[in-house]
Amino acid sequence: MKKFAKNFYIFLVFLFLYAPIGVLIVNSFNASKSRSVWGGFTFDWYSKLLHDETILKSLVTTLVVALVASVISTLLGTAAAIGIFNMKKNMRSLILNISYLPIINPEIVTGVSLMLLFVSFKMDFGYITLILAHISFCVPYVILNVLPKLRQMDKHLIEAALDLGCNRWQAFTKVTLPEIMPGVITGFLMSVTYSVDDFVISYFTHGSKAQTLSITIYSMTRRKVSPKVNALSTLIFVAVLTILIIVNVADAKRNSPKKYKKGVKA
Amino acid sequence: MNRKSRWAAGPYILWMIIFVIVPLVLIGVFAFTTDAPFDENSKRLTQEELAAIEEEYAETDEELPVTYKTVFTWDNILSVSQYLPVLFNSAWLALIATAICLIIGYPLAYFMSRFRASSQRLVQMLIMLPMWMNFLLRTYAWMTLLEKNGWINRIFGLIGVGPFEMINTQGAVVLGMVYNYLPFMILPLYSVMTKIENHTIEAAQDLGAGSIRVFTKVVIPLSMPGIASGITMVFVPAVSTFIISRMLGGGTNMLIGDLIDLQFLGNAYNPNLGAAISLVLMVFILLCMSITNQLDNGDEEMEGKML
Incomplete structure (x- = not known):
């Protein structure tokens, strides 16, 4: 029970941190120009953004x-x-x-x-x-x-x-x-x-x-x-996420051979 | 040590003088001066005299026989006093936001610091990720959520309550502050708490402390430096923000940052007054920071007592 409460708490904090970002991403595919009405799926805002x-x-x-x-x-x-x-x-x-x-x-x-x-x-x-x-x-x-x-x-x-x-x-x-x-x-x-x-x-x-x-x-x-802003934020989010993943994977890789080298030296 | 290497700092010191010291001095200069009108005989004109001359020359094409000179004045600093309610309101909202950040962030940072090392890394990354997004975009997203027919009100509508008036309130401004600056509270807390070893906590438990006493006597005192820097890192940007209040407060809940912005790039163009408000804000923040430093020192005193 204690563990469940703890995990639920962590979940709530992350919901708070990511809800607005989720909204931006969902709306970037929203065909309706209104922020709160779903008008179908579209890539329009992305192509408009690029122009x-x-x-x-x-x-x-x-x-x-x-x-x-x-x-x-x-x-x-x-x-x-x-x-x-x-x-x-x-x-x-x-x-x-x-x-x-x-x-x-x-x-x-x-x-x-x-x-x-x-x-x-x-x-x-x-x-x-x-x-x-x-x-x-x-x-x-x-x-x-x-x-x-x-x-x-x-x-x-x-x-x-x-x-x-x-x-x-x-x-x-x-x-x-x-x-x-x-x-x-x-x-x-x-x-x-x-x-x-x-x-x-x-x-x-x-x-x-x-x-x-x-x-x-x-x-x-x-x-x-303009919903172009949403498309822009989604692209920035994806870019940042990709960079972070690459950096982290590279870090993990760099850290493991280092340990190995140290072992050899010792 | 290497005496000649000192000169490597030369270009930077020159840079620092021009781009750090001079600008701050300029704030002081602008805060204590004003452009006053003088007539041909270098006599300072009062407002009425100036108005009279302007009226006299209104019909002619001749140039006004008036020159403006920069003179010392207390007026700017004195007129800041009429904006003190705005400063206190900003400080109050920032204080509430800081308190909420501490209440939300403290348990999270503690839980995080007890995770396995690999999970710690992941969670830390997840907390930093939103910070990498442009903060204007994140705040803009909250506008979508909080609107009258926004997503939150729709969810409330499903269970038959609301709609609530959420955007353009002081609460929305505080929410924006908490959202944008929460990571600044969690990260310093977390970095202090990872240094608290499980053995320390176990030792306290073995010596008969219950979980509440372990928390108040061990975890909180040891995390004091993190609390102090977290408070500073949230409070300083929160008290001086001007975008969050404009986007979520709807322009009616003016903060001290909005006021400064108005004097420089807004309609109320008056850099002298703007500089005076900035100066007051700076002094105010320095005072607040010396208080949080006390928080840190208090911890050291306690260590002294324990010895």
Whole structure:
């Protein structure tokens, strides 16, 4: 009985989490334009979606912004993490505390503050402002992921490389970089995720020339909503689900040979 | 250690100054300044004087002999006081949402942490999956569910009750907050609870504690850091949201985030006032966070007492 109650509870929470997503998916196949009347099965909304230029254009914008911002954030953040790691304690904690401000602050305050910055510098709102804004909230996540890897690294490895005749750059590319690579990759992936998902900060820093998918969805939900939005969310859901499954399967595969290798070494 | 490597942080520090520190300073500057009209002799004009000059020049094509200069003022900060009810309403709704998230999330995180490792992974993924969907789309889906002739009211109709007025209420806004931020409560709780070993719980049981005492004396104190960070991670975005209230609250239940949005991109364009409200919101959240930090410290004190 206790076990049943527990499972039922878990079921209810997941029902709560997934009911709205289910509704979106069901409605994406609904021939009726009304959200709550079933008018038969159709693929129409999907084909209409693929011919909607605004949506396709904003999808491209989202991907371009995410990619450019994440690459720059990763470079900037990795270099920053190495620099911060080698600083004295007081300086390090000062820099880190300021770095985390964009994470701790409410998104709307970060968005508004960046908007004021761009207005003050009389910049045109568009791709550039969007990318700059996205970099500034992505870099902290890169630093956050790279710093622990630097701490875990054996300091003497670099000294050994230098003693054996590497110059600083070689020591970095051949020793440090491979050691911290997992953190760099996680930081990059987190940057992409946050950038694609962001609405609030993009909302305050976008221009009419560059609209991300979130902004387009927002303007769609404000007007009379087209069921194309449902089709779009279903596609995004399927895409995310596929990526997660692939990542998880790859993870599981990667984890099992590792164990084997360790066994051999021992 | 490696002194030269410090310079690797150089570009980032420059970046941080321009894109983190300067923008926050700008919020302060905007909050305490306003564009005031001055006449040719650099004398500040009152509203009446300005109106008189405008009237005088209304008929002619000449330019007004008025220049605007940025001056220091307390007015913006003082006029935030008239919006304090909105701030308190936002805080109240966010507080209710946070409490509900804690009540729903705590048992779930605990159950999860006692699963087999492979099931834990699966459940964790299932909780994160909705977070990967665009939050506007998820909130939009709730509009479909809560509408007057929406799905929930139809189910109620089948058993002969309703229809209920659900959308465009404060309850709907709280529901939207709970829905969107529940994973932010579950995940930190879960990550703390996986570290509580079964042996600890068994030890308490062996020493004669009943299940309620095990919970209040062992599980809750040990999960305090997770509770503190969960509360922060739900409360901060909930109190400052402006989309959830607009979509589910129907625009009548205005929150502090809506107010800020209105000053910058809405009809009530006034960045100075908007900056002042943002500043107040920021200070308010810092105060709230120092309270939740106390929650965490309280735990440490208790550990001290145990020693």
